[in-house]
Amino acid sequence: MCSAIVTLNPILNYPSRTNLFKPKLPNSQPRLNLWAQPTYRMASPSSFLGGFNYRIRASDNANASGDDCGNVICTLLEYMGKNGVNVSDELAVLFSHLEYACKRISALVASPLNHNIGKSFSVSGGSSERDKAKPLDIVANDIVLSSLKNSGKVAVMASEEDDAPVWLADDGPFVVVLDPLDGSRNIDASIPTGTIFGIYNRLVELDHLPVEEKATLNSLQSGNKLVASAYVLYSSATILCTSFGSGTHAFTLDHSTGDFVLTHPNIKIPPRGQIYSVNDARYFDWPEGLRRYIDTIRQGKGLHPKKYSARYICSLVADFHRTLLYGGIAMNPRNHLRLVYEANPLSFLAEQAGGRGSDGKSRILSLQPVKLHQRLPLFLGSPDDIEELESYGDVQQKINPGYEV
Ligand SMILES: O=P(O)(O)OC[C@H]1O[C@](O)(COP(=O)(O)O)[C@@H](O)[C@@H]1O
Numbered sequence: 001m002c003s004a005i006v007t008l009n010p011i012l013n014y015p016s017r018t019n020l021f022k023p024k025l026p027n028s029q030p031r032l033n034l035w036a037q038p039t040y041r042m043a044s045p046s047s048f049l050g051g052f053n054y055r056i057r058a059s060d061n062a063n064a065s066g067d068d069c070g071n072v073i074c075t076l077l078e079y080m081g082k083n084g085v086n087v088s089d090e091l092a093v094l095f096s097h098l099e100y101a102c103k104r105i106s107a108l109v110a111s112p113l114n115h116n117i118g119k120s121f122s123v124s125g126g127s128s129e130r131d132k133a134k135p136l137d138i139v140a141n142d143i144v145l146s147s148l149k150n151s152g153k154v155a156v157m158a159s160e161e162d163d164a165p166v167w168l169a170d171d172g173p174f175v176v177v178l179d180p181l182d183g184s185r186n187i188d189a190s191i192p193t194g195t196i197f198g199i200y201n202r203l204v205e206l207d208h209l210p211v212e213e214k215a216t217l218n219s220l221q222s223g224n225k226l227v228a229s230a231y232v233l234y235s236s237a238t239i240l241c242t243s244f245g246s247g248t249h250a251f252t253l254d255h256s257t258g259d260f261v262l263t264h265p266n267i268k269i270p271p272r273g274q275i276y277s278v279n280d281a282r283y284f285d286w287p288e289g290l291r292r293y294i295d296t297i298r299q300g301k302g303l304h305p306k307k308y309s310a311r312y313i314c315s316l317v318a319d320f321h322r323t324l325l326y327g328g329i330a331m332n333p334r335n336h337l338r339l340v341y342e343a344n345p346l347s348f349l350a351e352q353a354g355g356r357g358s359d360g361k362s363r364i365l366s367l368q369p370v371k372l373h374q375r376l377p378l379f380l381g382s383p384d385d386i387e388e389l390e391s392y393g394d395v396q397q398k399i400n401p402g403y404e405v
Helices: 089-109 114-120 135-151 184-189 211-219 280-285 288-298 316-326 339-352 383-390
Strands: 002-008 052-058 154-159 174-182 193-201 228-234 238-243 249-254 259-264 275-277 329-338 356-358 375-381
Touching (some): 089 135, 089 174, 089 193, 089 228, 089 238, 135 154, 135 184, 135 193, 154 339, 174 211, 174 339, 184 193, 193 339, 228 316, 228 339, 238 316, 238 339, 275 316, 280 288, 280 329, 288 383, 316 329, 316 339, 316 375, 329 383, 339 356, 339 375, 356 383, 375 383
Parallel strands (some): 154 174, 275 329
Antiparallel strands (some): 002 052, 174 193, 193 228, 228 238, 238 249, 249 259, 356 375
């Protein structure tokens, strides 16, 4: 873990860069030398955090293997290199393009112009008014699609916003599944939103199949085959939280340099929390087991003898991010969230942080998706809380009348 000392520098010192958000690794650039000259900056540059002096000190329990970059400011790109988790160059290129896409989405959701986007769009689809894609969903989807195309590393992209997966490159080593802008109906009130993505290897044994078929089958891989996953939270800070299969780590966007900087190495979810997160206006549609569980923990009569508190933003990435840091359970007990685009990537991050992802009965990552847009009940969080919840048996909401709000 790192500890930080932050002091205010009265002279704001933004670097005069014109290309803050350009991808660092254009597709065409050969990357043989990617890690040869690490660009570590020593701590305390006065420009960092737009005028804050910031020192990072490795604390006693800092990862001895050095995978948190030790005592220096460490960007996501650096972290992926030799002194960090040492992912393949191909995965690093893909991630740098995803990073770029998410910076663009971050700028978009914070832009004073985003409310105008709705006026120039008409969006169809969705079974109810609330299920319709919003204009920003479509724009975010296009941003990610173009970044993935440019990366040259992706065979197929399957997005929550598209009816079918998009085949991009026969020789792309990866498959990307994503929800480009989760919680977008919160945007008009400036409530946090997020992007979620999961990355699989392309299944080369399917290469001979027709494009449509191999695109679908590649995208329907079970969550335990994930190579990496991540979410990006667009909130008071823009945070990219990721796992490459060796722990869960979060990076915060430094708007003054355009870098995602490692701020939460090796996140460990508390074994138990004291917060439950659910839309409890649905209480009367819940099964008896779930009602009993929530009634019990609210009163402090559960296995953890403390009264639980409720927090519900109604934006999955934000509710999950808080749960990862503080512990407890983030849940949506009805068939609403998607296995492929949301439940699998977030369960991977939860497990890598010592937590769990469950549908109320089974481990999410062990489920075999049968449909791209398959929905299911989702419970994410602290291992002891999830275990206690599951012991109530009947926690999946079967009544799903289609809520207006
Ligand atoms: O209406 P509910 O059941 O509270 O669902 C809220 C959940 O739906 C979401 O908005 C996702 O739904 P969409 O994919 O339809 O946008 C999550 O961000 C949020 O956690």
